[in-house]
Amino acid sequence: MDVSMLTPAQARSLIRQDQWNKPTSGMSNGYIQANLVVLPKALAYDFLLFCQRNPKPCPLLEVTNIGSPIPEIFAPEADLRTDLPEYYVYKKGELIQKCSSISDLWSESLIAFLIGCSFTFEEALVKNRIPIRHIEERKNVPMYNTSIRCQPAGEFQGSMVVSMRPIKKKDVIRAVQVTSRFPSVHGAPIHIGDPKSIGISQLDEPDFGDPVTIKEDEVPVFWACGVTPQAIAKDRKPDLMITHAPGHMFITNERNEGYSV
Template sequence: MSHSSSKLLIETAQLRQAIRRQEHTGPTSGLATGAMQGNVVILPQAYANEFLLYCQKNPVACPLIGVSEVGDYRLPTLGHDIDIRHDVPEYYVYRDGVKVESLNDIEALWQEDMVAFVLGCSFSFEHALSTAGLPPRNIELGVNVSMFETNIATVPAGRFHGNTVVTMRPYTPKDAIRAIQITTRFPKAHGAPLHFGSPEAIGIRDLSQPEFGDPVTIKDQEVPVFWACGVTPQLAIRNAKPPICITHAPGKMLITDILDTDLAVL
């Protein structure tokens, strides 16, 4: 293991500890650059197989990078010390498909039949964009990425169905082409964009009013570029209406020990 990799693993472990102590409860974009970040969905076992199939049918929006054993809050393949009950800055709790509360810790809600799913996140390719001289606007501004619900339907699986959520990052057309080339190498972090240009074509009416995250400035000569987003399952959860489901709050991810380059297609 290289010195830089060892340093990053120390950073990811320290960041998870800070999150566990609730010293960091904000967005994770731009943190632990070089480490894979993950969207989180926690469901009762009775819904887990259907959700697994939903992810398999929608690999761009829901790229699986980890699944726990039933009742096990650890994910050793993603990080030796991960405890999914504590290591996300903010959790959303859904009951019968309705978000009822947000918490910084879910130990009191953990059940012996729960299964945790971790999906790749576009934050993981932001480091590659920045390294190529294409820093995302949300990182430049120090805010959460803009996220929008679209009219792009996902492929249903059992009780899970809904439209795709996307993240948006603005670029000039020339830089957008380069961004597409770069992000195509990261299929486990949603890969290439789904769309760029006219937001109305995918059902987005106002770029200044994202459903999740923060609005960002779009400069003259720039176009919006849209990538699939791991918040997509939260819409499917509303439709499936499981008795309980716990997810990450949009933009507040699980930090893993996997290097983003480990899952890249070079």
């Protein structure tokens, strides 16, 4: 099955029926993918403010109505309780559960946030003949905690998480140009080159995802990542936070090009 050719509805149906439990990079090419954060309404304003103050790691796409798991703007026939391949459940900062559905955890006090994902601009990179290593190697994108501090907002403060893609030296400028067109899904890289200068000691030991091959003619390029709220959850320990598992995104009905500049 060529999952790149699936419509978003077909991809979500596979996921909902537990027929796809892997990362979604490369699925439904041409459509925006999103990170998920679910919080009690008591924490929702602080998190909304955190996204507003930190648009690179947390470019906000949609916020659901209180108690509703339906993303009315990006996929009104979808259900955020079942339509992601894997969820992480945090309580007091501890990851207590990994699951393929959060229907039994949902309550009328919860609010869901959809945040732009860098998987969205990968199609544009490929169209510009810039290969994506984690897709080539059938892995999850490598993601790292950094020393880059986010702007705090109430309960939410901490450091940024980044995703990394090896890019040929001759293609780095083009990769910056291409991804700059997608500010709603992290946009341009936040760092190019030496990982130690942003607090990353070992590229072959990502904090999330899988290590990938970096060739001699390539440099590591880092983009702000929507896994940042999970790192914040571990640091600040909110009573409850539910997120996507890293790399296991929500596939929306909206096309990538509709959100490019």
